[in-house]
Amino acid sequence: MVDGDDAAAAGATEQIRADTTAGPGRRRMMRGLLSCAAALALAPVVAASRPAPPAAGGDSFDETYRGRRIQGVRLPEAGRSTSDDAWRITIDGRPLHLMRRADGTWLSMVDHYTSYRTPLEAARAAVDELGPGQRLSDLSPDPLDGMLPDGVKDMMGRMGLTVDTGGMGGMDMSGGGGTGAPVPDMGMGAGGRHGVRA
Amino acid sequence: MAYVRKNAGALTATERKRFVDAVLEVKRRGEYDEFVRTHVAYFAADGETQLRTAHMAPSFLPWHRRFLLDMENALRRVDGSVTLPYWDWTRDRTATSVPWTKDLLGGNGRRSDQQVTTGPFAYATGNWTIKVGVTDGRYLTRDLGRAASPIQLPTKDDVSWALNDPVYDVKPWDSTVTQGFRNKLEGWGTGSGSASWHNHNRVHRWVGGAMLGAASVNDPVFWLHHAYLDMQWERWQQAHSSHRYLPAAPPGTGDAQHGRVVARHDKLPPWSDTPDQLENMSGVYRYE
Numbered sequence: 001m002v003d004g005d006d007a008a009a010a011g012a013t014e015q016i017r018a019d020t021t022a023g024p025g026r027r028r029m030m031r032g033l034l035s036c037a038a039a040l041a042l043a044p045v046v047a048a049s050r051p052a053p054p055a056a057g058g059d060s061f062d063e064t065y066r067g068r069r070i071q072g073v074r075l076p077e078a079g080r081s082t083s084d085d086a087w088r089i090t091i092d093g094r095p096l097h098l099m100r101r102a103d104g105t106w107l108s109m110v111d112h113y114t115s116y117r118t119p120l121e122a123a124r125a126a127v128d129e130l131g132p133g134q135r136l137s138d139l140s141p142d143p144l145d146g147m148l149p150d151g152v153k154d155m156m157g158r159m160g161l162t163v164d165t166g167g168m169g170g171m172d173m174s175g176g177g178g179t180g181a182p183v184p185d186m187g188m189g190a191g192g193r194h195g196v197r198a
Numbered sequence: 199m200a201y202v203r204k205n206a207g208a209l210t211a212t213e214r215k216r217f218v219d220a221v222l223e224v225k226r227r228g229e230y231d232e233f234v235r236t237h238v239a240y241f242a243a244d245g246e247t248q249l250r251t252a253h254m255a256p257s258f259l260p261w262h263r264r265f266l267l268d269m270e271n272a273l274r275r276v277d278g279s280v281t282l283p284y285w286d287w288t289r290d291r292t293a294t295s296v297p298w299t300k301d302l303l304g305g306n307g308r309r310s311d312q313q314v315t316t317g318p319f320a321y322a323t324g325n326w327t328i329k330v331g332v333t334d335g336r337y338l339t340r341d342l343g344r345a346a347s348p349i350q351l352p353t354k355d356d357v358s359w360a361l362n363d364p365v366y367d368v369k370p371w372d373s374t375v376t377q378g379f380r381n382k383l384e385g386w387g388t389g390s391g392s393a394s395w396h397n398h399n400r401v402h403r404w405v406g407g408a409m410l411g412a413a414s415v416n417d418p419v420f421w422l423h424h425a426y427l428d429m430q431w432e433r434w435q436q437a438h439s440s441h442r443y444l445p446a447a448p449p450g451t452g453d454a455q456h457g458r459v460v461a462r463h464d465k466l467p468p469w470s471d472t473p474d475q476l477e478n479m480s481g482v483y484r485y486e
Binding site: 099100101102103104105107109110111112113114115116128129130131132133134135136137 | 241242243244245254311312332334335346370373374385386388391394395402407412414
């Protein structure tokens with residue numbers, strides 16, 4: 001298995017194509033780009049089965065809150081590039097992307113206009129907003145933000161891409177001629193973000 | 199000649215219908231979901247080091263102004279008579295007042311799952327399926343006033359608190375500043391919880407459901423809310439005519455905000471316009 005950095009670096013030379021819908025092509029590409037990194041990142045979550053207190057200072061938590069399984073693990077310092085602290089959070093196994101405010105508080109994709117003192121509080125607040133039967137979607141822009149280079153993260157975020165942690169196989173790094181800079185192929189016509197330009 | 203953006207409550211029945219029909223057509227064409235994606239992609243928080251454009255930054259106002267113009271242009275390609283209405287939440291403050299009527303945006307979500315079941319954006323109409331959402335739910339959700347833990351919309355005094363600050367924005371140009379018109383209107387407070395829900399943020403929270411998440415654009419009230427905020431920027435300019443968008447120049451290389459905020463003459467991604475070029479809209483539209 002390649003490590004996270006190698007996988008990301010290989011992926012960075014991949015020609016990226018985004019469709020207007022989350023088609024199988026894009027999903028396969030993202031799986032290839034991220035599956036190894038995801039496996040590494042999620043391994044500690046599986047190992048951490050004891051409930052942890054919400055207080056800052058813990059490195060993981062795993063609890064059932066209002067019928068939802070909330071799991072979180074602090075990412076190792078070595079992989080971080082943009083933040084002094086980064087967490088991998090899932091709700092019922094689906095990644096919940098968190099953002100950090102300059103004052104150290106946290107906000108999630110579900111609850112984007114309020115911030116919370118800890119990742120666990122932000123995750124619980126997200127559960128509070130989830131309707132019955134609803135699950136998190138794959139919208140979160142950069143669930144592996146602690147482990148990917150800024151360029152790839154930025155690219156993913158702008159394209160609304162995320163990792164599909166449901167599939168760990170199928171490395172698909174067949175993009176040819178990867179000698180250029182990690183610039184995504186934005187040839188997506190009206191489907192791209194440039195399509196909103198007036 | 200400049201067109202007029204009206205208070206949603208002042209629209210005639212015909213104007214309401216034409217606005218709604220144009221929004222539905224923009225959705226049908228697939229353009230609407232691109233607006234949702236763009237807003238998701240450009241929400242960067244200030245605890246991270248990348249360029250911030252849409253939120254937690256001075257360009258909160260010009261970014262959304264430009265975003266609204268793109269949407270308004272999309273609507274006007276469908277129907278040239280349509281403009282974006284605004285929702286004055288300091289006046290229309292209940293879950294049954296404008297714009298929550300059946301002939302405009304429809305009403306509150308139902309209690310069981312927050313699903314909007316009335317009006318033109320109800321899932322059952324077949325015209326408003328959420329395709330780019332934070333959850334896998336495919337219907338629009340609202341929780342007007344937050345039934346489980348009620349909050350109030352911001353008041354006229356809350357807006358005045360922002361309008362009365364003569365300085366557009368202050369260092370470090372992020373969500374932690376306690377002075378400056380921009381963040382007093384955007385609404386990030388110090389600390390967490392209820393302290394961080396002022397004007398703009400508090401309205402997103404009061405509407406709830408889709409409006410609370412990264413994909414808030416899925417609720418068409420997003421446009422009416424931001425049109426009202428855009429109008430406040432114009433009011434602030436009129437009240438403090440010697441003051442302008444700040445920062446006037448990019449933070450220097452030794453500044454922690456270097457490369458992270460858009461200065462007055464910098465291009466504002468994803469567009470090529472600058473805040474300077476977006477300060478005066480009098481040749482394009484006016485509010486009444």
